[in-house]
Amino acid sequence: xxxxPPARDAAPPAPGRWPEIGRLAxxxxxxxxxxxSCPTYRETQRETSSPRGRIYLLRGVAEGRIPLGETVVDExxxxxxCRACETACPSGVRFGxxxxxxxxxxxxxxxxxxxxxxxxxxxxxxxxxxxxRLRAAVSLLGLAQRLGLDRALRPLLPAALREAHALLxxxxxxxxxxxxxxxxxxxxxxxxxxxxxxxxxxxxxxxGINAATVRVLARNxxxxxxxxxxxCCGALHAHAGDEQSAHALLRRNARAFAAAGVDRVVVxxxxxxxxxxxxxxxxxxxxxxxxxxxxVCDVLELLDAEGLRAPPGRIDARVCYDDPxxxxxxxxxxxxxxxxxAAIPGVELVAHRDAASCCGAAxxxxxxxxxxxxxxxxxxIESLAAAxxxxxxxxxxxCLMQLRAGASAAGLRARVVHxxxxxxxxYR
Numbered sequence: 001x002x003x004x005p006p007a008r009d010a011a012p013p014a015p016g017r018w019p020e021i022g023r024l025a026x027x028x029x030x031x032x033x034x035x036x037s038c039p040t041y042r043e044t045q046r047e048t049s050s051p052r053g054r055i056y057l058l059r060g061v062a063e064g065r066i067p068l069g070e071t072v073v074d075e076x077x078x079x080x081x082c083r084a085c086e087t088a089c090p091s092g093v094r095f096g097x098x099x100x101x102x103x104x105x106x107x108x109x110x111x112x113x114x115x116x117x118x119x120x121x122x123x124x125x126x127x128x129x130x131x132x133r134l135r136a137a138v139s140l141l142g143l144a145q146r147l148g149l150d151r152a153l154r155p156l157l158p159a160a161l162r163e164a165h166a167l168l169x170x171x172x173x174x175x176x177x178x179x180x181x182x183x184x185x186x187x188x189x190x191x192x193x194x195x196x197x198x199x200x201x202x203x204x205x206x207x208g209i210n211a212a213t214v215r216v217l218a219r220n221x222x223x224x225x226x227x228x229x230x231x232c233c234g235a236l237h238a239h240a241g242d243e244q245s246a247h248a249l250l251r252r253n254a255r256a257f258a259a260a261g262v263d264r265v266v267v268x269x270x271x272x273x274x275x276x277x278x279x280x281x282x283x284x285x286x287x288x289x290x291x292x293x294x295x296v297c298d299v300l301e302l303l304d305a306e307g308l309r310a311p312p313g314r315i316d317a318r319v320c321y322d323d324p325x326x327x328x329x330x331x332x333x334x335x336x337x338x339x340x341x342a343a344i345p346g347v348e349l350v351a352h353r354d355a356a357s358c359c360g361a362a363x364x365x366x367x368x369x370x371x372x373x374x375x376x377x378x379x380x381i382e383s384l385a386a387a388x389x390x391x392x393x394x395x396x397x398x399c400l401m402q403l404r405a406g407a408s409a410a411g412l413r414a415r416v417v418h419x420x421x422x423x424x425x426x427y428r
Contacts, residue, residue, distance in 0.1 A: 022062030103241030
């Protein structure tokens with residue numbers, strides 16, 4: 001492992017979040033069981049690009065032995081935040097929390113520059129939290145797609161934007177992007193009353209998945225409320241180190257869902273679900289935030305726990321389920337989606353060797369760290385190609401875009417869908 005610089009070259013122990021980072025780092029026993037689960041370590045074989053190495057660096061900063069300099073900043077952001085190391089860790093190290101806190105310190109110190117920082121600032125602060133701006137941006141994109149302007153202009157774009165273009169799905173027609181009703185009644189015997197998080201990107205780029213989600217919930221006897229005061233979950237802001245924006249969005253959601261008066265808040269995006277389940281850590285002083293964290297569940301987790309009403313329609317397909325990192329590692333939900341898929345008549349679940357590993361999407365990581373993202377994706381696509389399924393199912397919008405782009409580029413025949421879409425097809 002790389003040795004720390006001499007103490008005289010380091011800054012004194014920093015205030016702010018560093019004492020908490022230092023306390024979290026003490027849980028690491030340096031066993032190394034996390035290394036082979038880490039996507040960046042698998043690619044680089046560098047100790048500093050492993051969870052253990054990053055913990056060493058962050059602890060060094062917290063204790064004043066290592067300066068908060070380029071190496072620490074680069075490694076804090078090279079991490080995909082997939083949290084696979086947390087699943088592998090025998091000591092319960094909360095690595096995801098450490099990285100978020102460290103990135104917030106980096107942001108406060110003004111140590112990030114360049115294109116990646118500008119992309120995050122514009123997208124995360126200027127567009128995503130503002131539904132009207134987001135809708136306008138997506139509508140313009142949709143118009144460009146219909147006229148073929150996006151393809152015509154692509155050669156003129158900077159390399160980073162050309163690569164981002166390849167990830168974008170087709171924008172649904174505006175009529176399909178209307179807001180969900182505020183209340184969707186249960187069908188048959190009512191089994192419960194839940195609230196649904198629409199998200200920010202989901203209503204614009206994946207409106208069909210949201211519609212399928214509430215249809216399936218209603219078919220299974222749940223009355224669904226869609227609070228109008230809800231907002232973006234703040235996950236991407238937290239991952240980027242913008243703690244202030246993330247917490248502001250969380251406070252708004254905590255109030256909105258507390259007012260709904262439901263027992264469960266249902267989410268169909270793994271990253272959003274993990275963020276809301278972290279609400280108690282983000283805002284431990286807020287009773288509403290702590291209460292929200294305890295009520296959040298993934299839609300497939302809920303259907304599995306409450307008992308799925310038998311889907312009648314047959315879908316003859318070999319299906320590879322690919323675990324979204326923030327569902328399997330962030331929320332520890334692995335078996336429920338597989339049981340739900342297996343309950344669909346005609347579906348044959350096919351395992352593939354890399355199902356629980358990151359696909360390289362990681363929010364907007366595939367825009368800010370394109371080379372590493374593609375390297376991580378290649379492993380995933382090779383694993384899926386070997387299994388040769390008819391369908392790849394995954395429950396997170398970023399994963400869907402990444403996997404679709406990777407499958408298309410590799411010539412895979414499989415279509416890539418959210419699991420709830422298959423279930424909805426069977427019911428319909």
